[in-house]
Amino acid sequence: MKIEKVKLLDGKTVAITGSKSISNRLLILGKLFGDLKIENLSNSQDTQLLQKALNEDSETVDIHHAGTAMRFLTSFYAIQEGRKTILTGSERMKQRPIKPLVDALRELGAEINYLENEGFPPLEIFGKKIEKNFVKIPANISSQFITSLLLIGANLENGLEIELQGEITSRSYIKMTLKILKDIGIETRFEGNLIKILSSDSSLLNQQLDVHFHSSKIKHYTVESDWSSASYFYSLAAIGKKRIHLKSFYAFSLQGDSALKNIYLKFFGVNTISDAAEHLITLVPDVSFKYPEKFILDMNDCPDIAQTVCVTCVALKLPFEISGLGTLKVKETDRLVALQNELEKIGCKTEITENSIKSLEFFELKNDISIATYNDHRMAMSFAPFCLVKELDIQNEDVVEKSYPDFWKDFFEITEGF
């Protein structure tokens, strides 16, 4: 889609859909423990695919590009006694790792086979009762493996103790899972590299709990809007220097990507003002902000907003050096390679390693820039704010549906052509 150069309108309000990560955890927990009324559920394709899978009894389940759905459902189906499931996904999903999770589940007694390549989807899963309650798992490849085990932990007869081995990646997502479990009444403890979950019989789960600002006696859960999606509006505010209001964000978030507030304040001068009563935040750029010499940050805790930050830096010609990005290589695409290729098109030469990216030089922009998106929603959305600088062609713009189907509608509502 060709997008002309745009300017940002001042003071517009956007209602981003619910957090994909929180929604996907709640859907699994709702299915396992029942009685969960979820509000502001994400309308992302990933969430819809997970919801569809959980509502159907079909033997073959295809979750396309949805990484969390793939990983969370692996444990879920492993404990559905008597059920056989073939869990598959897109060609890219068949290249994304799953072995540490399958090894851990097998260690616990699950029966899972690889149908194509060893260590990768598709999987054949025979649901069984799991009685063991201790397992070790490498924690440096994807936190989704750990969340997957945590989500079923309380459903196991003897609860579950998980020993995390090696460096822990995307730790904020593990904390999110533990907080949600606590909210719905499942007791957990996370000390050092050990996480312990009590079985639902011995936890508070059977009591009626009120969570997230509801006072009625059914278990309601209101999903905060998606902070990863909010990043594109922080980028717009930082580049376009106009205020934006975002609905349904809380002052205290479960989402690690809420680190955006500090990142955009410190490096780009965008203040976040929270109206706690209305659950509204306002992004307020400081027009006389003095930029630091360089953007330097370890983003291991918030990998999904790395692409956004890179494009903001290039638009503002702020040199950058970002580390902690090893997991980017196994996401929807190799995001480090994709970033290097596409940032060069918008005027920035970079150097990448296995886990980092840094800018080398900025140069004059050419005309007719066409951004490839590699089946990665975040490539399309993170480059969109660059249209405040120059017109762009963004290829396969529909990829945004994976996490934020209304992205383009919202983008065009708060911008206008010259």
Ligand SMILES: O=C(O)C1=C[C@@H](OP(=O)(O)O)[C@@H](O)[C@H](O)C1
């Ligand atoms: O648990 C989650 O909801 C997620 C965890 C992260 O993945 P990794 O742990 O693989 O980095 C993140 O990138 C992904 O978008 C969502």
Ligand SMILES: C=C(OP(=O)(O)O)C(=O)O
């Ligand atoms: C990495 C992502 O998703 P997933 O791993 O769930 O496919 C993402 O949304 O950026």
